[in-house]
Amino acid sequence: MTKVVFITGVSSGLGKACAGNLSEKGYIVYGTSRKPAGEQLPYKVIGMDVTDEQSVMAAVNEVIAAEGKIDVLINNAGIGIGGALENFSAEETQKQFDTNFFGMARAVRTVLPFMRAKKSGKIINISSIGGLMGLPFQGNYSAAKFAVEGFSEALSMEVKPFNINVVVVNPGDFKTGFTSNRVFTAKDSKGSDYDKHFRKAVTVIGKDEQGGSDPMVLARTIEKIIRKKNPHFRYIVGRFDQRLIARLKPFLPHSLMAWILSDHYKVG
Numbered sequence: 001m002t003k004v005v006f007i008t009g010v011s012s013g014l015g016k017a018c019a020g021n022l023s024e025k026g027y028i029v030y031g032t033s034r035k036p037a038g039e040q041l042p043y044k045v046i047g048m049d050v051t052d053e054q055s056v057m058a059a060v061n062e063v064i065a066a067e068g069k070i071d072v073l074i075n076n077a078g079i080g081i082g083g084a085l086e087n088f089s090a091e092e093t094q095k096q097f098d099t100n101f102f103g104m105a106r107a108v109r110t111v112l113p114f115m116r117a118k119k120s121g122k123i124i125n126i127s128s129i130g131g132l133m134g135l136p137f138q139g140n141y142s143a144a145k146f147a148v149e150g151f152s153e154a155l156s157m158e159v160k161p162f163n164i165n166v167v168v169v170n171p172g173d174f175k176t177g178f179t180s181n182r183v184f185t186a187k188d189s190k191g192s193d194y195d196k197h198f199r200k201a202v203t204v205i206g207k208d209e210q211g212g213s214d215p216m217v218l219a220r221t222i223e224k225i226i227r228k229k230n231p232h233f234r235y236i237v238g239r240f241d242q243r244l245i246a247r248l249k250p251f252l253p254h255s256l257m258a259w260i261l262s263d264h265y266k267v268g
């Protein structure tokens with residue numbers, strides 16, 4: 001039976017590459033995004049905002065009505081809000097978490113009853129290397145991705161008896177729309193005491209992303225995960241040095257990690 005894949009955030013970047021690749025490989029793909037698809041696509045795009053409970057429910061129900069099941073949920077939708085942690089308003093912090101953490105949790109809660117009923121499924125949560133280490137001036141982005149990590153670890157054990165696999169994917173830097181879609185806190189946009197380091201870090205972040213890997217690299221990893229009967233819990237994808245530092249981090253003292261990251265982002 002052909003697998004039905006539901007991917008959040010397919011209007012650009014990693015989600016778009018995954019949706020295109022999976023539909024080319026014969027999967028039935030439903031993608032979602034807030035922006036309507038402006039082109040003919042080989043998969044169906046449903047308008048959905050992950051921050052809106054009703055819209056998530058409506059999108060999931062539409063797929064269930066058409067296909068009777070969702071075999072794979074890929075939580076990919078995400079945004080980046082950059083800035084010094086001190087400069088984040090409560091609303092800006094909430095917005096970052098609402099998409100990257102609560103949006104993922106909302107989709108999981110909505111899809112799970114249908115996966116449990118079939119006693120099978122895969123939930124693939126797109127975290128980040130920033131979900132394994134706190135990145136300067138992307139602090140709340142990292143915090144929301146750390147939350148995705150804890151949620152996914154716990155979820156993997158809770159749904160295992162229902163034959164549902166949970167997988168976390170940690171991309172390094174990828175060349176997508178993420179850089180141009182990133183917004184900054186109101187205080188950082190106006191200029192603050194953090195300006196000197198903030199501006200240097202933002203330049204490095206943008207260069208890293210735009211010089212990053214091709215989204216198809218990630219799309220192929222996702223395809224591999226879907227094909228595997230028993231995938232690993234974690235896949236770190238991207239440049240070798242970024243995969244290496246993510247693997248080494250648990251063994252390094254914080255002072256060394258902080259030195260490496262501060263030096264890289266020119267905030268030391």
Ligand SMILES: NC(=O)c1ccc[n+]([C@@H]2O[C@H](COP(=O)([O-])OP(=O)(O)OC[C@H]3O[C@@H](n4cnc5c(N)ncnc54)[C@H](OP(=O)(O)O)[C@@H]3O)[C@@H](O)[C@H]2O)c1
Nearest residue numbers: 009011012013014033034035049050077078174176177178
């Ligand atoms: N690019 C990288 O270097 C990188 C590295 C590590 C992790 N990641 C993660 O990879 C994921 C995809 O990012 P990307 O690089 O492909 O960025 P992107 O090109 O900006 O794509 C983000 C996607 O998320 C969707 N989205 C954002 N807010 C949404 C909302 N409230 N409801 C529904 N969809 C929403 C966007 O669609 P609409 O705006 O049309 O809704 C878009 O399709 C994110 O979770 C990101 O954190 C990216």
